[in-house]
Amino acid sequence: MDSTQESDGTLTRRLEKLGVNTAPDQLEELSAAYPALLAWMRIALELADEPAAPADET
Amino acid sequence: MTTANQLHYASLLEVSDQLHARELSPVELARATLSRVDRLNPHLGAYYTVFAERALAEARQAEAEIAKGAWRGPLHGIPIAFKDLYSLGPTTAGSKLLAGHVAAREAAAVSRARAAGAVIVGKLATHEFAMAAATLSDHFPPARNPWDPDRTPGGSSTGAGVAVAAGLAFGAFGTDTGGSVRLPAAHCGVVGYKPTYGLISLARVIPLAPSLDTAGPLARSVADASALFAAVCGHDRDDPRSSMRQIALGPKDLTEGVRGLRVGVPRDFWEPACEPAIRDRFEAALVRLREMGAHVTETSLGLTVLQVMAVGYVITLTEAAAYHLPHLRGDTNGLGREFGLAMRAGLLVPDSAYRAALRARTTIGRKVGELLAGHDVLAMPTVGVLADPLPTGPRPLSRRITENPAPQFTWLANVHGGPAVSVPCGLAPEGLPVGLQLMGRSYDDATVIRMAHAYEQAAGWGRMHSDLWP
Numbered sequence: 001m002d003s004t005q006e007s008d009g010t011l012t013r014r015l016e017k018l019g020v021n022t023a024p025d026q027l028e029e030l031s032a033a034y035p036a037l038l039a040w041m042r043i044a045l046e047l048a049d050e051p052a053a054p055a056d057e058t
Numbered sequence: 059m060t061t062a063n064q065l066h067y068a069s070l071l072e073v074s075d076q077l078h079a080r081e082l083s084p085v086e087l088a089r090a091t092l093s094r095v096d097r098l099n100p101h102l103g104a105y106y107t108v109f110a111e112r113a114l115a116e117a118r119q120a121e122a123e124i125a126k127g128a129w130r131g132p133l134h135g136i137p138i139a140f141k142d143l144y145s146l147g148p149t150t151a152g153s154k155l156l157a158g159h160v161a162a163r164e165a166a167a168v169s170r171a172r173a174a175g176a177v178i179v180g181k182l183a184t185h186e187f188a189m190a191a192a193t194l195s196d197h198f199p200p201a202r203n204p205w206d207p208d209r210t211p212g213g214s215s216t217g218a219g220v221a222v223a224a225g226l227a228f229g230a231f232g233t234d235t236g237g238s239v240r241l242p243a244a245h246c247g248v249v250g251y252k253p254t255y256g257l258i259s260l261a262r263v264i265p266l267a268p269s270l271d272t273a274g275p276l277a278r279s280v281a282d283a284s285a286l287f288a289a290v291c292g293h294d295r296d297d298p299r300s301s302m303r304q305i306a307l308g309p310k311d312l313t314e315g316v317r318g319l320r321v322g323v324p325r326d327f328w329e330p331a332c333e334p335a336i337r338d339r340f341e342a343a344l345v346r347l348r349e350m351g352a353h354v355t356e357t358s359l360g361l362t363v364l365q366v367m368a369v370g371y372v373i374t375l376t377e378a379a380a381y382h383l384p385h386l387r388g389d390t391n392g393l394g395r396e397f398g399l400a401m402r403a404g405l406l407v408p409d410s411a412y413r414a415a416l417r418a419r420t421t422i423g424r425k426v427g428e429l430l431a432g433h434d435v436l437a438m439p440t441v442g443v444l445a446d447p448l449p450t451g452p453r454p455l456s457r458r459i460t461e462n463p464a465p466q467f468t469w470l471a472n473v474h475g476g477p478a479v480s481v482p483c484g485l486a487p488e489g490l491p492v493g494l495q496l497m498g499r500s501y502d503d504a505t506v507i508r509m510a511h512a513y514e515q516a517a518g519w520g521r522m523h524s525d526l527w528p
Contacts, residue, residue: 011406014405014406015402015405015406018383018386018387018405019383019386019387020383020386020387020402020405022402026395026398026399026402029399029454029455029456030399030402030403030406030455032454032455032456033399033403033454033455033456033458033459033460034403034406036456036459036460036461037403037406037407037459039368039461040368040369040371040372040459040461041368041372041407041408041411041414041415043364043365043368043369043418044368044369044372044411044414044415044418045411045414045418046418047365047369047417047418047421047422048413048414048415048416048417048418048421049414049417050421052421052424
């Protein structure tokens with residue numbers, strides 16, 4: 001889950017490993033949305049690692 | 059007493075009183091409702107399936123029971139309907155994939171409503187599997203907003219919002235994973251109630267994201283929504299998510315007013331993403347709450363709507379993709395384009411990101427909990443934009459998975475898990491309804507219901523309906 005843009009081929013292979021085929025026009029849409037999906041995952045990671053306020057730790 | 063030509067827009071509880079007093083026949087009521095559905099559904103698309111004969115049989119049974127003095131409660135003889143995710147007869151989840159599927163056993167919530175004497179009119183339109191936006195090119199025609207039929211009614215419980223707003227049912231049950239009860243309620247000008255997670259059984263309801271999914275009613279008043287909830291809530295051992303802790307909503311919760319209740323307004327969360335017309339209606343609602351004696355204070359959540367929606371969507375896409383993996387591996391011609399793409403995106407979320415989203419959910423829950431330690435209720439608009447025009451075809455995936463999502467302030471309550479109600483707070487200049495959302499502490503549904511009811515009574519928006527469908 002890093003910020004590196006994955007190639008279309010990588011996305012296709014990851015889905016194929018799960019037994020899911022993806023048509024070229026679908027792959028184009030997936031690739032266009034993938035950076036935002038990565039951004040969502042980064043947001044989740046940042047919030048996951050956010051420490052509780054000191055008052056909550058007592 | 060409600061006159062015949064007002065009957066379809068009467069509240070559930072008003073009609074219930076008339077049925078109980080035998081001033082109105084359940085059979086007449088069912089016939090009138092079915093006749094209106096027959097006339098308007100071709101224009102509004104609220105129902106996929108109508109159980110006309112069975113509904114009349116249920117109404118005849120209710121009539122006989124009430125005549126004998128065996129009144130079962132507020133839903134006895136009342137025409138209601140269910141989103142097409144609830145197993146009951148033909149059950150499609152709005153997907154061509156399930157066209158022709160007939161449920162073997164009905165959902166627990168349906169059985170409970172039936173046991174309460176409800177007359178079940180039919181199955182209501184939904185976004186495909188409670189996610190992909192309905193479009194004009196879908197296998198099932200989309201439900202249309204009664205205030206402007208060229209616009210979406212909001213989803214995913216599209217048909218539930220339309221049926222209640224257009225007088226095609228006296229109440230409906232939807233499901234709410236990120237706002238799917240409250241969004242159509244806001245866009246259609248009715249009440250939508252998402253109870254605390256786990257209070258209504260989801261046994262035999264097709265899931266979207268099991269850790270967030272919540273069943274909830276849509277109705278024409280807060281009191282009606284409470285009555286619908288009360289009829290079906292309660293622990294269910296067939297649903298592992300069903301809470302052992304249960305609550306009761308009673309008449310006292312509707313009569314105590316809001317004087318002294320503390321309302322927090324987390325402006326940093328919703329205001330930057332909110333259209334001015336909606337903000338104006340919300341500000342007017344705050345003025346009214348202050349006039350009613352509530353202590354309204356500005357507060358800060360320390361979260362953006364993007365953060366909350368990102369966490370909610372990472373969880374939702376991952377859980378939904380896991381459920382639908384067999385469909386994605388098989389013949390996928392039955393899945394709509396947007397839904398199939400969204401599920402593929404869910405498969406691309408690594409386990410580590412899903413686990414991070416679950417931890418982020420705890421962070422968000424803690425922040426909401428901190429605010430609710432000092433406030434009884436949080437108030438914000440339900441959604442920051444007005445209803446969109448119905449799309450002509452599938453929306454690109456980048457419209458849903460985006461760093462600039464349509465601001466749905468509803469996700470906060472799903473990620474937190476507590477109760478939330480959307481109640482109408484007026485019309486925007488475009489003539490489209492706006493919703494006020496009130497959120498509360500988990501299991502303190504009574505306080506949220508109490509405030510929503512008091513606001514509804516004072517503000518007078520509760521009985522509005524579109525003039526297009528007299």
